[in-house]
Amino acid sequence: VGATADDVERLYRERFPVFLRVAVAIVGDEEGARDAVHDAFVRALRHRRRWRGDGSLEGWVWQIVVNEARKRHARDARFVVVVPAEPSTNGHSGEGRVAALVAALPERQRLVLFLRYYADLDYAAIAAALEIAPGTVAATLNAAHGKLRAQLKEVETC
Amino acid sequence: VLDVDLRVAQALDEVVPRYHERGDWEAVKRAARRDAPRRAAAALAIAAAAVLALAWPFAGQRAGVLERALAAVGDGPVVHAIFRAGTGQIDEVWYEPGRGLLRMARDGRPREYFPWSNDRPEFPWANDDSPEGFALFLRVTGLAESYRNALESGRARVLGEDELDGVRVHWIDGGTVWRLDGADVRDVWGLHVAVSRETYRPVAVRMTRDGEQWPSGTARILLFETLPEGAFPVEGRPAPP
Numbered sequence: 580v581g582a583t584a585d586d587v588e589r590l591y592r593e594r595f596p597v598f599l600r601v602a603v604a605i606v607g608d609e610e611g612a613r614d615a616v617h618d619a620f621v622r623a624l625r626h627r628r629r630w631r632g633d634g635s636l637e638g639w640v641w642q643i644v645v646n647e648a649r650k651r652h653a654r655d656a657r658f659v660v661v662v663p664a665e666p667s668t669n670g671h672s673g674e675g676r677v678a679a680l681v682a683a684l685p686e687r688q689r690l691v692l693f694l695r696y697y698a699d700l701d702y703a704a705i706a707a708a709l710e711i712a713p714g715t716v717a718a719t720l721n722a723a724h725g726k727l728r729a730q731l732k733e734v735e736t737c
Numbered sequence: 738v739l740d741v742d743l744r745v746a747q748a749l750d751e752v753v754p755r756y757h758e759r760g761d762w763e764a765v766k767r768a769a770r771r772d773a774p775r776r777a778a779a780a781l782a783i784a785a786a787a788v789l790a791l792a793w794p795f796a797g798q799r800a801g802v803l804e805r806a807l808a809a810v811g812d813g814p815v816v817h818a819i820f821r822a823g824t825g826q827i828d829e830v831w832y833e834p835g836r837g838l839l840r841m842a843r844d845g846r847p848r849e850y851f852p853w854s855n856d857r858p859e860f861p862w863a864n865d866d867s868p869e870g871f872a873l874f875l876r877v878t879g880l881a882e883s884y885r886n887a888l889e890s891g892r893a894r895v896l897g898e899d900e901l902d903g904v905r906v907h908w909i910d911g912g913t914v915w916r917l918d919g920a921d922v923r924d925v926w927g928l929h930v931a932v933s934r935e936t937y938r939p940v941a942v943r944m945t946r947d948g949e950q951w952p953s954g955t956a957r958i959l960l961f962e963t964l965p966e967g968a969f970p971v972e973g974r975p976a977p978p
Contacts, residue, residue, distance in 0.1 A: 588762055595760035604753045617765060624769040677748045696749045724742050731748055 581628035582636050590640055591620055597698050598644050604693045605648035615651045619644040638707030645690060645708055680730045688723035691716055802895050802907050807888040809937040811963035816881040819960040822869060832877045833969045847971060872953045875914050876942050879928035884911035896929060901941050906931040
């Protein structure tokens with residue numbers, strides 16, 4: 580088994596903007612995210628023969644991209660503090676407010692949301708990317724939805 | 738059936754925009770083609786330089802500034818340091834990742850202890866009433882972790898040369914120490930370390946905030962030593978002085 584260089588290239592060319600978007604969501608800045616996607620595809624291309632073919636190639640590559648993005652996010656600062664969202668004072672939920680709500684979610688919930696909404700992956704691909712069971716994906720997504728819906732509602736009714 | 742919530746989708750669309758760029762596949766191919774054995778040889782050479790610097794820290798041009806700075810900083814997990822801030826205040830601190838941060842009083846007795854909790858010391862974070870305390874935290878954790886990590890990973894870089902109180906130094910960018918991410922704020926605190934051009938030991942530190950020098954962050958380092966596990970002077974929270 581194993582993927583060909585053409586397979587990896589095709590995936591890159593077809594899905595680069597989506598990989599980049601998810602990486603930006605994880606890393607927090609575009610430059611770092613571009614580096615993460617670049618490094619991840621370099622690894623995928625070098626190690627393409629290690630893909631066992633028991634899941635989708637895209638799921639396998641997503642696993643590498645997510646890991647690179649997480650490493651990049653973690654490596655610069657030993658201490659990263661996410662400021663929790665405060666209730667809106669003007670009744671509007673601005674971009675920053677929503678970003679804070681998302682940032683305050685547990686990491687796994689955030690990653691599942693990003694892969695589901697930004698990358699449009701199904702449960703099996705998300706499970707492969709995050710190395711968790713498909714059932715865990717469903718439960719995690721459900722929990723993230725519940726939390727976000729409640730918080731968004733709270734912000735909108737302030 | 739996949740669970741998709743329109744309100745959540747709209748909210749996430751606000752957080753990260755859609756991208757339309759195509760990337761650079763040729764750059765990926767070029768990077769992937771680099772010969773793996775050559776990369777391994779380069780890594781070995783860096784390790785050898787560090788070993789050389791450890792063995793002969795004053796061996797002229799045998800090792801570069803960064804390798805010698807890495808050798809001079811040591812590898813013990815416990816950090817013991819004495820700083821003199823720009824205000825003249827002198828602080829002696831002990832720090833060990835996983836254990837905590839201990840601030841000593843002038844008489845050599847423990848003054849404040851911030852035990853490790855939830856992956857960091859329980860410190861009064863970014864307390865506006867205590868910029869000196871926050872700066873002290875940044876200095877010691879920055880030197881103990883960010884600076885050492887930056888040197889070990891090869892991300893550190895030499896910023897230039899300088900002279901501090903008659904001591905000729907190299908300034909080294911020691912990376913990011915602390916980052917605050919939030920809805921209305923994104924603060925990034927970084928670390929610059931001055932090392933003696935004679936000994937390559939840290940002799941001064943200055944903090945940056947969002948790339949600009951932070952006035953409260955500059956201090957001379959009167960002592961900096963890394964010690965083996967078990968050297969941290971207290972087992973638990975010390976009694977108040």
